[in-house]
Amino acid sequence: MKPNSFLSMTHPPAVMGVLNVTPDSFSDGGRHATLELALRHALSMQDEGADIIDVGGESSRPGAAPVSVAEELDRVCPVIERLRSASDIAISVDTSTPAVMLEAVRLGASMINDIRALSREGALEAVSRCGVPVCLMHMQGAPATMQQNPAYTDVVAEVEQFLIARTDAAVAAGISRSRIAWDPGFGFGKTIQHNLQLLQALPKFVASGHPLLVGVSRKSMLGHLTGRPVDQRLAAGLAVATIAAQAGAAVIRTHDVRETIDAVKVAAAFVRGQL
Ligand code: YH5
16 A cells, blocks of 8 residues: 555644434424534534534434335435535445445535444445445444443554455455545444543554544544544544544544534644644
């Protein structure tokens, strides 16, 4: 793999704005209102400077009801279609469902973000066929139960082995190695100690040469560290974004685009020695 510019971090990481399109996330005013609010939120994140909008229609929170393929298509596709016609910003789709991947790319998405690392039947083939970049994320267990008893002998080694194995499977399916990003999956089947060990090991993941995506925005690890509820975790999230940027992460996934851009700009200037 060619040495990539993320390693020297001449630029701050890209900032990916989270756009949840689940019934609970926007409006109780029905589908049309939800679509309009989602579009408005995406465009406001673009105004704030987001590089990528990550559109997701599945809630991966513990206890969330599973969503059918038809329902996920119904949630995600109209948003991608509208956003594509309103803007040329890069769109990624947060999905594990092959039919959603294919339809999202057909409508103009340019990246697949899969918390299940292309483990669903047909997912490897779908991404191989689209030819777009993909983010492979590590998760232990399944969303409904993953936080019940996360256990590892060596979390860093196990996450790395998993990502290597899924990358090899993706390459074997015809996906170009250079189009595969990695994500250690903060909060997905991890205790606070596991998350902190992974945070300390970010430089090791960056050294793999795969662009590294980090998503900690508003997550419960920040609540555990600060004692704060979900709507008061901005500062804690910015601290982690700064650490990740200093370690050479390529993409920060966040709900708080404007503030995160400021934080990663400072981190990048510090790394360059031009603060
Ligand atoms: C991620 O890390 N996360 S969805 C629980 C929260 C807050 C936020 C309040 N998709 C990731 O954002 N994709 C999600 O507690 C992701 N990496 C990648 N690549 C979960 C989420 C969240 C969960």
